[in-house]
Amino acid sequence: MKINTKYHGEVEIEQKDVISFDFGIPGFPDEKEYVILPLAKESVFFILQSFKTEELAFIISDPFIHFSEYQFDIPIDDLETLKIEQKEDVVTFSIITLVEPIEETTANLQAPLLINRNINKGKQLILNDTLYSTKHRIYRKKSSTGQEG
Template sequence: MRFMTKHFGEIELGEEKIINFDNGIMGFEDYKRYTILFDIESGEKPVISWLQSIEEPGLAIPVINPLYVREDYNPTVEDELLISLGELNDENIIVLLSITVPSDITKMTSNLKAPFIINSDTRKGCQVIVENSDYPVKYNVYESLEKIKKTKGEK
């Protein structure tokens, strides 16, 4: 399957790479089909990826593994919110956080309150509001990302 994206140009993608969000995602409920895009040229696992809509070329949300943001991230989610994803376990669950990147990169934030949860086996996903009161919608991630760069020896 070929589809066009605003930021990445034309993409060739197999059906096995499409993630279905039955209820869409917050603010974009009409768009249900997504994929995860990242730069694989470096050969390393990317820190930041993109949740790209298959249906809307301009809809690409930067996402990050929450453990890069907060090593102790452990959201509390009602089980019934995840039933539609199928059986989740340590092997098939993917949790991602959206990132907002303003012009001043030191003010980059991540939404700890509304993660994307994906079952890689069923290729179904949802976005949920977690019950943890200490997880804000805007959590500064600049320092966390700087630590990762220093660990990798980057400047």
């Protein structure tokens, strides 16, 4: 089937690629179906495109690529909701805020997107009592000594 997208115009997708967010995404409770599309060839960025609303699309990326130390626990209720049985069942993404200059681009580590890849069911998890925020720079500056700062 074909859908209209924010960044790629009309694209062909298969029903099996549609991801259901039963509770929507915070701020968009009525948008319950999305599809993940590549932003560009061989990019670490993707697009989480609403199935029904062309203008609604989020830039996303695997947070572990940008933050190797990133970690969190998935509450039991969410494991059950998403029917996650093994660690390999889940794929994690962060919503990215692209800004100019590109060095100011941030990732939302406080609210990761979890997707059970086996059944294409997703949820945005809100982490409470955490040091993570909604704006972590993904391009960390290097100091004159070559250390990240």
